[in-house]
Amino acid sequence: MAIPQKTKATGRLISIDHIQLAMPAGAEPAARGFYGGLLGLMEVAKPANLLARGGCWFEQGDIRVHLGIDRDFRPARKAHPAFLVDDLDRLTLRLEPAGVTIAEDEPLADYRRCYVDDPFGNRMELMQRLD
Numbered sequence: 001m002a003i004p005q006k007t008k009a010t011g012r013l014i015s016i017d018h019i020q021l022a023m024p025a026g027a028e029p030a031a032r033g034f035y036g037g038l039l040g041l042m043e044v045a046k047p048a049n050l051l052a053r054g055g056c057w058f059e060q061g062d063i064r065v066h067l068g069i070d071r072d073f074r075p076a077r078k079a080h081p082a083f084l085v086d087d088l089d090r091l092t093l094r095l096e097p098a099g100v101t102i103a104e105d106e107p108l109a110d111y112r113r114c115y116v117d118d119p120f121g122n123r124m125e126l127m128q129r130l131d
Contacts (some may be wrong), residue, residue, distance in 0.1 A: 018057075018064035019081045023120045024073040028056050030119040031067045038098055039083075039091075041065060075121030082125035088112050091126060 023031055035041045041058035054069040063083070085091050092102050095116060103115040113127040 015062075018066050020066045020068055021076070021081070021118070021122050022070035022073055023055065023067045023118075023122075025054060025069050025071065027120060028054065028067075031056050034100075034119050035065060035067070038095055038100070073120070075117070075123070077121070077123055080115070080123040080125055082113075082127055085126050085128050088114065088126060088128040 032043060035056075035058045036043050039058075041060045041063065044057050044059050046055070046057050055067045057067070058065045065081070092114065096102060100116050105113060105115055108127075110130050111127045112130060113125055115123055115125055117123055
């Protein structure tokens with residue numbers, strides 16, 4: 001029986017481990033309401049050595065969002081994560097009654113999409129692939 005050979009490392013990027021977004025100090029409850037409650041991500045415990053920094057982490061499958069405290073916080077208005085969703089209409093129907101503004105943008109081939117802001121003003125894109 002042949003022993004599998006380890007793939008030679010090439011130094012290339014292979015995936016995104018997580019995204020980090022900034023938020024103001026003391027805003028963890030708002031983060032939990034938005035990322036946990038509205039977007040449905042599960043909060044996960046931060047490593048003990050990072051707890052004193054504040055912030056919170058969320059996950060669902062391969063999606064990992066880390067929210068970190070920035071003492072000089074300014075929201076990201078251009079740079080943004082883009083999340084694929086399975087039902088954009090259903091998600092926006094959950095977001096709108098919570099006061100989240102849904103902003104349509106130029107069409108993009110093979111997608112329906114919109115932009116929303118988290119409670120801190122960070123921009124994010126929500127995208128649904130068209131069949």
